[in-house]
Amino acid sequence: MIEFRGVNKWFGALHVLKDITLSVEPREVVVVCGPSGSGKSTLIRCINGLETIKDGDLVVDGQRLGDRATNMTELRTEIGFVFQAFNLYPHKTALENVTLAPIHVRKIARAEAEASGREMLAKVGLADKFNAYPSELSGGQQQRVAIARCLCMRPKIMLFDEPTSALDPEMISEVLDVMVGVAEERMTMMVVTHEMGFARKVAQRVVFMDAGAVVETGTPEEFFSDPKTDRSRAFLSKILRH
Amino acid sequence: MIWFQLQSLMGSYPLALRGLGMTIALSGISLVLGTILGFAFGVLRTSGSRLLDSAIGLWVDLIRGTPFLVQIFLIFFILPELGVELDAFTAGIIALTNLAACFICEIVAAGIRSVPTGQVEAALASGLSQWQRMRQVVLPQAMRVSLPPLVGQYVLLIKDSSVVSAIGLTDLTRVGWLVVQRVPNGLLVFAIVGIGYFAVCYPLILLARRLERRMSAAHGEVQL
Ligand SMILES: Nc1ncnc2c1ncn2[C@@H]1O[C@H](COP(=O)(O)OP(=O)(O)OP(=O)(O)O)[C@@H](O)[C@H]1O
Numbered sequence: 507m508i509e510f511r512g513v514n515k516w517f518g519a520l521h522v523l524k525d526i527t528l529s530v531e532p533r534e535v536v537v538v539c540g541p542s543g544s545g546k547s548t549l550i551r552c553i554n555g556l557e558t559i560k561d562g563d564l565v566v567d568g569q570r571l572g573d574r575a576t577n578m579t580e581l582r583t584e585i586g587f588v589f590q591a592f593n594l595y596p597h598k599t600a601l602e603n604v605t606l607a608p609i610h611v612r613k614i615a616r617a618e619a620e621a622s623g624r625e626m627l628a629k630v631g632l633a634d635k636f637n638a639y640p641s642e643l644s645g646g647q648q649q650r651v652a653i654a655r656c657l658c659m660r661p662k663i664m665l666f667d668e669p670t671s672a673l674d675p676e677m678i679s680e681v682l683d684v685m686v687g688v689a690e691e692r693m694t695m696m697v698v699t700h701e702m703g704f705a706r707k708v709a710q711r712v713v714f715m716d717a718g719a720v721v722e723t724g725t726p727e728e729f730f731s732d733p734k735t736d737r738s739r740a741f742l743s744k745i746l747r748h
Numbered sequence: 749m750i751w752f753q754l755q756s757l758m759g760s761y762p763l764a765l766r767g768l769g770m771t772i773a774l775s776g777i778s779l780v781l782g783t784i785l786g787f788a789f790g791v792l793r794t795s796g797s798r799l800l801d802s803a804i805g806l807w808v809d810l811i812r813g814t815p816f817l818v819q820i821f822l823i824f825f826i827l828p829e830l831g832v833e834l835d836a837f838t839a840g841i842i843a844l845t846n847l848a849a850c851f852i853c854e855i856v857a858a859g860i861r862s863v864p865t866g867q868v869e870a871a872l873a874s875g876l877s878q879w880q881r882m883r884q885v886v887l888p889q890a891m892r893v894s895l896p897p898l899v900g901q902y903v904l905l906i907k908d909s910s911v912v913s914a915i916g917l918t919d920l921t922r923v924g925w926l927v928v929q930r931v932p933n934g935l936l937v938f939a940i941v942g943i944g945y946f947a948v949c950y951p952l953i954l955l956a957r958r959l960e961r962r963m964s965a966a967h968g969e970v971q972l
């Protein structure tokens with residue numbers, strides 16, 4: 507579903523992605539972790555073209571990014587992206603947020619889009635917030651709207667970039683619960699997160715990055731209880747401390 | 749004395765109305781056209797093409813850096829030399845539209861640049877086309893920042909329209925000049941001219957203030 511083959515990327519002189527080779531199978535859930543600045547965001551932002559790669563191949567849903575034949579706008583409709591900062595549209599209500607792309611991109615009739623939008627918002631536990639503006643919602647509620655906004659497009663892939671790290675602790679689990687639900691419906695997911703409970707529960711694999719390279723991959727069980735490298739051990743001891 | 753002057757002023761009221769009408773027509777048409785053009789320029793400036801950005805930027809700087817009177821003369825006297833027949837009204841509309849477009853372009857571009865990149869990324873990630881991103885996500889939020897200065901700019905442009913009297917258009921200012929030749933009381937005549945402009949501008953000034961207050965209440969979008 508997603509395949510990196512020898513992908514490199516630079517920001518000016520900074521080598522942010524170093525020879526990344528990694529693949530995500532359909533219906534697989536992969537968690538990406540690693541220290542700050544290790545390139546996790548950059549890695550998943552490449553998948554939907556928010557960042558472009560310098561060399562190597564990146565094939566998503568059978569289409570090679572950067573190819574002339576690949577229509578990026580079209581490909582993006584198949585990929586949901588959840589941001590750390592939610593990025594809801596502040597001038598639109600929750601329902602308008604989740605129906606915007608279905609109506610304008612998928613060309614679904616408004617009434618139909620609104621019906622499935624309400625259904626999706628209800629599914630993430632926001633049945634009473636259809637007409638609320640983002641500024642009237644808590645962080646956890648906003649992030650759930652953001653997830654519903656992606657799901658309303660019926661994507662094939664969902665990408666999450668630290669979806670809970672901007673949240674107050676008491677709101678983290680309500681968002682993780684929704685994400686677990688998405689995973690249980692067999693969505694292909696790539697999730698940048700340090701939430702080990704989530705990783706253990708739904709991830710098939712954990713990918714550990716450091717300084718732009720994939721240093722270790724393994725099942726959550728292997729990775730968390732028996733990390734193979736010094737760098738992953740050092741990283742885990744840091745996040746386990748709190 | 750004053751009484752006679754007032755009486756003959758009263759007699760000039762059809763002329764005054766014509767002047768007022770001219771000022772309103774000229775500003776109204778130019779502001780509508782200038783707003784459309786200014787929005788188009790503002791959107792183009794921020795569309796990511798360096799070439800377009802610097803070309804428009806240069807033009808805007810050129811217009812902002814030269815007196816409006818000079819621009820009007822250039823249009824009114826140079827274009828006919830090049831074979832373009834122009835009456836004074838058309839020349840005035842062109843000059844004022846261009847001036848308005850340049851100022852409005854900058855206001856709109858600043859508004860667009862103030863929208864956080866995360867908003868564009870979210871729209872991009874959900875597959876909205878460039879125009880849809882602009883129309884549905886960026887512009888409504890940009891308007892929140894742009895609308896109060898935009899209305900403020902309208903006021904300045906209406907006042908700038910007085911410069912077109914220099915090419916013989918009988919607007920409010922020129923009516924003042926004409927009347928003063930009959931009624932030799934410049935203070936009185938131009939006080940009335942001033943009141944005429946104020947009557948047109950004051951509602952806009954109030955609107956701008958109201959919009960500015962509304963901004964904090966709205967959810968990222970200003971409803972009129
Ligand atoms: N647009 C950019 N221009 C220049 N450098 C950038 C840009 N975006 C990221 N970087 C740099 O690239 C490196 C990797 O950034 P990235 O955001 O991918 O890391 P990350 O692993 O997601 O970190 P964090 O956990 O802090 O989110 C960092 O050193 C960062 O400073």
Ligand SMILES: [Mg+2]
Binds near residue numbers: 546547
């Ligand atoms: Mg990051």
